[in-house]
Amino acid sequence: MSTFRQRTTLLAAASTAVLALALTACGGNDSATKATGSAANDPAPAAASGRTAEQADTAKGTGAARNTGDSHRTGTAKTSGSASAPDCTTKDVSLRAAYHDGPPYTHIVLTAKNTSGHSCRLKGYPEIQFLESHRENVPAVAKSKPAAPVVLAPGTPAYALVRLSNGGVDENTEPVTAFSVMLQGSDGLATVNAPGAGLAVDPAKWATGYWTYELRNGADDF
Structure with missing residues (x-):
């Protein structure tokens, strides 16, 4: 009986050792599998994430460049519309x-x-000369200057208010039936007939406004 018990004990101990080794082996394989999975899987999302960010940055950069270019072209087109118009000459307008x-x-x-x-x-x-005896141009009134240049499309007018005198009965005026006008930026000279029976001008009082699309209250009050 003693021999049988000893053999049983040895078999039980051997079985326990074999089971322990099997569990250790299984645990080791799981750990290795997990480690391998981490090493294989972790870099992939990082790389994918890196490529996505790079592609996004590239796309943003391309879009920004494209938008900037469009804005620049649009701005240039708007600006060049006025800038490219030539100066009016006396042959281009009727006065x-x-x-x-x-x-x-x-x-x-x-x-x-x-x-x-x-x-x-x-x-x-307008550069106006009313009298042969006074060859200087009629001075301009600064407050009548418009904020933007006057660009005339074909068939459209512009206006300038001109003061002749103060209308005093004792004022030293001279009669005018026609006068000359030059346009700035042009060498041409135009002769303009005075309306009605003519004008009475005073060299000490005359003044002219700037060209504008319409007469404006306040700015043309001189």
Whole structure:
């Protein structure tokens, strides 16, 4: 009986050792599998994430460059529309004068209408000479200067208000039936007939406004 018990004990101990080894082997394989899985799987998302960020940055950069280019072209097109218009010459416009308000007719309105087939830019103010005895140009009133250049499309007008005198009965005025006008940026000279029976001008009081699309209250009050 003693021998049988000893053999049973030895068999039980051997079985326990074999089971322990099997469990250790299984645990080792699982750990190895997990480690291998981590090593194989972890870098892939990182690399994919890196490529996605790079592609996103590239896409953003491309979009930004494309948008900037479009904005730049649009801005240039808008700006060049006015900048590319040539200066108006006396051959491009017809000039006429009309009384402004009633007697004693201290002001006239000078109208320049684009009669050419293209747009042109009307610069500054009309350079007017009323009298042969006074060869200087009529001075301009600074407050009447518009904020943007006047660009006339074909068939459209611009206006300049011109003061002739203060209308005083004792004022030293001279009669004018026609006068000369030059346009800034052009060498041409135009002769404009005075409206009605003529004008009475005072060299000490005359002044002209800038060319504008329409007469403006306040800015043209001089």
